[in-house]
Amino acid sequence: KILPEQPLPTATSAIGIDVGIARFATMSDGSVVAPLNSFKKHQQNLARYQRRMSRKVKFSSNWKKAKARVQKI
Numbered sequence: 001k002i003l004p005e006q007p008l009p010t011a012t013s014a015i016g017i018d019v020g021i022a023r024f025a026t027m028s029d030g031s032v033v034a035p036l037n038s039f040k041k042h043q044q045n046l047a048r049y050q051r052r053m054s055r056k057v058k059f060s061s062n063w064k065k066a067k068a069r070v071q072k073i
Contacts, residue, residue: 046073 016028
Protein backbone atom coordinates (compact mmCIF):
# COMPACT_ATOMS: atom_id res chain seq x y z
CA LYS A 1 0.00 0.00 0.00
CA ILE A 2 1.13 3.52 -0.71
CA LEU A 3 0.20 6.02 1.97
CA PRO A 4 -0.64 9.59 0.98
CA GLU A 5 1.95 12.16 2.07
CA GLN A 6 1.16 14.16 5.16
CA PRO A 7 1.05 17.93 4.54
CA LEU A 8 3.71 19.93 6.35
CA PRO A 9 2.37 21.89 9.32
CA THR A 10 2.37 25.64 8.93
CA ALA A 11 4.81 27.30 11.31
CA THR A 12 3.51 30.25 13.29
CA SER A 13 6.63 30.97 15.33
CA ALA A 14 9.20 31.74 12.60
CA ILE A 15 11.20 34.95 12.89
CA GLY A 16 13.72 36.74 10.71
CA ILE A 17 17.22 37.71 11.88
CA ASP A 18 19.23 40.65 10.56
CA VAL A 19 22.94 40.55 11.46
CA GLY A 20 24.53 43.98 11.35
CA ILE A 21 27.51 46.07 12.39
CA ALA A 22 26.10 48.51 14.94
CA ARG A 23 23.80 45.86 16.43
CA PHE A 24 24.86 42.22 16.50
CA ALA A 25 21.42 40.84 15.59
CA THR A 26 17.93 42.29 15.24
CA MET A 27 14.93 39.96 15.24
CA SER A 28 11.84 40.60 13.12
CA ASP A 29 9.80 41.06 16.29
CA GLY A 30 11.97 44.07 17.23
CA SER A 31 14.18 42.52 19.92
CA VAL A 32 17.92 43.25 19.72
CA VAL A 33 20.88 41.02 20.71
CA ALA A 34 23.93 42.98 21.91
CA PRO A 35 27.49 42.05 20.80
CA LEU A 36 29.77 40.27 23.28
CA ASN A 37 32.73 42.71 23.11
CA SER A 38 35.11 39.97 24.19
CA PHE A 39 38.17 42.03 23.17
CA LYS A 40 37.52 44.70 25.81
CA LYS A 41 37.08 41.98 28.43
CA HIS A 42 40.46 40.34 27.67
CA GLN A 43 42.48 43.38 26.56
CA GLN A 44 44.64 43.71 29.69
CA ASN A 45 45.56 40.01 29.82
CA LEU A 46 46.34 40.01 26.11
CA ALA A 47 48.71 42.97 26.47
CA ARG A 48 50.43 41.31 29.45
CA TYR A 49 50.99 38.02 27.60
CA GLN A 50 52.18 39.84 24.47
CA ARG A 51 54.79 41.69 26.54
CA ARG A 52 55.96 38.40 28.01
CA MET A 53 56.14 36.88 24.54
CA SER A 54 58.24 39.79 23.25
CA ARG A 55 60.95 39.05 25.83
CA LYS A 56 61.40 35.42 24.71
CA VAL A 57 63.92 34.19 22.14
CA LYS A 58 61.99 33.82 18.91
CA PHE A 59 60.89 30.23 18.08
CA SER A 60 62.20 28.80 21.36
CA SER A 61 60.04 26.41 23.39
CA ASN A 62 59.17 29.14 25.88
CA TRP A 63 58.26 31.51 23.03
CA LYS A 64 55.94 28.87 21.58
CA LYS A 65 54.27 28.43 24.98
CA ALA A 66 53.82 32.19 25.30
CA LYS A 67 52.45 32.35 21.76
CA ALA A 68 49.92 29.64 22.61
CA ARG A 69 48.70 31.75 25.58
CA VAL A 70 48.31 34.81 23.34
CA GLN A 71 46.43 32.82 20.70
CA LYS A 72 44.13 31.33 23.32
CA ILE A 73 43.03 34.82 24.38
